[in-house]
Amino acid sequence: MKVIDDFNFENKKALIRVDFNVPLNENFEVTDANRIEAAKPTIIKVLEDGGSAVLMSHPGRPRW
Numbered sequence: 465m466k467v468i469d470d471f472n473f474e475n476k477k478a479l480i481r482v483d484f485n486v487p488l489n490e491n492f493e494v495t496d497a498n499r500i501e502a503a504k505p506t507i508i509k510v511l512e513d514g515g516s517a518v519l520m521s522h523p524g525r526p527r528w
Contacts, residue, residue, distance in 0.1 A: 468506060473515030480506060484521040 482503045487495045494500070503519075510517045 468509055471513075473510045473513035476513075476515045477518055478510045478515055479518045479520065480510070481520045484519075 507517050
């Protein structure tokens with residue numbers, strides 16, 4: 465199985481689907497950053513290789 469370290473992102477764009485559906489308080493401040501912290505190694509790998517990271521996420525479930 466290939467893992468992210470098997471790839472070189474130099475001069476490449478990586479589309480990364482991230483789960484940033486994090487809990488917010490009444491002031492819209494992040495109260496638990498674990499999901500953001502979990503995505504950092506992947507993003508850093510792409511950037512340190514000399515690539516560009518395009519992040520895709522959504523803000524959460526709609527409240528209708």
